[in-house]
Amino acid sequence: MSKPVCAIVGAGEGLGRSLAAKFASEGFDIGMVSRSEESGRAAAEASVAARAETNIGHFAADARQPESVERAMESLVNTLGEVDILIYNVCDGFPRCEPLDMEYTQMESVFRLEVVGAFAAAKSILPAMRQRGAGTILFSSATAALRGSASYPLYAIGKFGLRALSQSLARAYAKDGVHIAHVRLDCDLDVPRMRELYGDRYEPGMLADPDAVAESYWLLHCQPRAAWSNEVELRPHTENWTC
């Protein structure tokens, strides 16, 4: 008998890995989309560790190339079956710069990654979800989706656009039974990239545990359709609210 399928675009070492393990432990097969099978190895291993018989598939795509995302998602469906939950969880390199130093190509690149790629992934499976009258699509986002930034303007521009996409999809297709939500992480995650960025400032416990975040994604997926959240914020109990 076929198991439900969780597709994760951006399944790397950080939150993607925790999401893969969580949904595997709940009985889902895991389809991972990322640049290379190598980049998804940690997530794959975590999925099998969570439940040995998890079926895992890796499908290569460049999230900045929407057609490549579409092809990967198509292969994913052909291999594992219809997608029950899609999590778009790509991660940019957090390029820090002042606004005047943004290059046009950087702006277009972040837009492709955060918005066009997210739409390509959603578009690949939304029609089937609408037909079945069920499904979940979660977009990993950040407080940058709500406020511009003097230091990370590219990130804000991308996340604002992602939120506009998420709201537009939810307003249009919730009525067909598809749960679409924008998940704002109001915190930094305790993942390898962040530890690097923090450098000497890093202390254990100051960043958010990605396993806990994955648990809250799971609980969001469990909401009955008569009581859905579409805009969700998540922060550790120790975090100061940023807005």
Next chain:
Amino acid sequence: MSKPVCAIVGAGEGLGRSLAAKFASEGFDIGMVSRSEESGRAAAEASVAARAETNIGHFAADARQPESVERAMESLVNTLGEVDILIYNVCDGFPRCEPLDMEYTQMESVFRLEVVGAFAAAKSILPAMRQRGAGTILFSSATAALRGSASYPLYAIGKFGLRALSQSLARAYAKDGVHIAHVRLDCDLDVPRMRELYGDRYEPGMLADPDAVAESYWLLHCQPRAAWSNEVELRPHTENWTC
């Protein structure tokens, strides 16, 4: 061995009843605070129906009299034990009027009900929660907490204040391990009072199922403390977003 305790202020026939049944079914004892035992009968019956061995206590209070709320909460703790989750869920009569027709006493009355009473309830159990480093406090609210209204200005004034209270408590005490959230219902509930208000316009399915809403309250309570939501919106999949 003692069971966890769920205290519900405003446990009537509507959402309060569904919340009582849900937390009873999850193994909680249920402490109900409302004006009279009669008003809590439906919630009590639903709790027992959900799990026969549920311990149930009713504690009378007028939510507009903070000292009476304090006394009721104290009795509740003495009878059932320390509170693990408090849900403040009082319901006003939705007095419709244009802003210029508000009376000063009505303004103060709604403020006492929505804000002072909520604070009294929270204050009764928060110090113990902080000491234990655990606990949940949920405030039932509405979209009126985010927008003024030409038709229900009293309701907006009350809910804005409730949201200010919820945010202030969360910002101050989350770090102690207490999960405090404002739950905005972006919908009307399918409860007796609402069916009356809708009158001829009522159709089954157009209002939100309170059992589903109670389920999403439960999932919110289940969030791990490293990934909490403090401002939550809930709406049926059929609902148009109001903001």
Next chain:
Amino acid sequence: MSKPVCAIVGAGEGLGRSLAAKFASEGFDIGMVSRSEESGRAAAEASVAARAETNIGHFAADARQPESVERAMESLVNTLGEVDILIYNVCDGFPRCEPLDMEYTQMESVFRLEVVGAFAAAKSILPAMRQRGAGTILFSSATAALRGSASYPLYAIGKFGLRALSQSLARAYAKDGVHIAHVRLDCDLDVPRMRELYGDRYEPGMLADPDAVAESYWLLHCQPRAAWSNEVELRPHTENWTC
């Protein structure tokens, strides 16, 4: 020939004084409502300094007693004529405390000051404004109207309520030609009380110039009714945005 009338509730030494001077300089007569004539002396002197022939009236009221506000406004209208612009600009003592230390009487007191008193003032002149199809009502507020606070919860509760009132009035009565706006000052003002609170931390230039703020109130009043703002933020160019 009669001159236009500006009524300021809370006309003290700070912003109230600057508002009085600005509107006096633009040809308005100034009606001041505050606890005592003494408290309005600075504003009165500034008004005359701005334009020697300004008619000035002081009308005593306790903003926490809505009936006393009504009586003062009535006297103001009888003395100076119909009000063209009302500015509700009361100032509380910014009591700092953690949420659990709030007293019920403090909560009710701040609600009376920020919300009930504001409504009493508006109610005194709104019917006449609606009849004339013109008029402006501005509520002085703060970023506390948008976010709860771990340190100033009373202030947040009051300002949230004031914003609910302002939005409700605007949604109901803008169509009658009355311009109603909530002015969020996203800064501390360079006024005597603030200098005290800053103490040793005070440096010239770090707080906002109240004359400049009064100028922006004036420009808001000048907006044509086909292009009104109802929610306005004001901050010095040097200010970090708080949300």
Next chain:
Amino acid sequence: MSKPVCAIVGAGEGLGRSLAAKFASEGFDIGMVSRSEESGRAAAEASVAARAETNIGHFAADARQPESVERAMESLVNTLGEVDILIYNVCDGFPRCEPLDMEYTQMESVFRLEVVGAFAAAKSILPAMRQRGAGTILFSSATAALRGSASYPLYAIGKFGLRALSQSLARAYAKDGVHIAHVRLDCDLDVPRMRELYGDRYEPGMLADPDAVAESYWLLHCQPRAAWSNEVELRPHTENWTC
């Protein structure tokens, strides 16, 4: 002696024309950037009608090509002098579609128009403004910048991005004396394109008068730098608030 310069990108028959006339009447020279001189003719004529001796320059650019915007702005500065106020006011064709019907190229096109083009225009004159310690940059936007849409998702995606850009620039460069604001028009304008879209539903008075909107832009420009608004909403007094 040289007059102050107002640069308008997107100076067509609608709001652009009213803005040109308003700033001309206040003594500004007008630099218009649009696709063709033909498209800017109405704005040019209105400027001269407002003040006969207004110097007017037209500079052709395709707002979707940032380099062409840069070149046009450079010519504008060389011809008319340093820019005192830049208004980015481009107008897309409001393509209506459901989210699933968006094409990737449309998404990138609206992003180029609303965000990249706006940045190119700002970037062309911001360094000089920072050096002078003065200047104003206003971005014409809409309520679509705050909410996704089931019917106009492309518009929402563009305007969310524009708002992120505006906030990022303001947070970074306000301190240098440059006033940067996002102007949300919470209404439809009474301009030729809108009358077409409304078709039979059009009634005089139901849409916002662009001359009044231009007046409120002017008042925003007049704010002293110690009391700036950075996020502004404008709506006619007859408008229902959309959020």
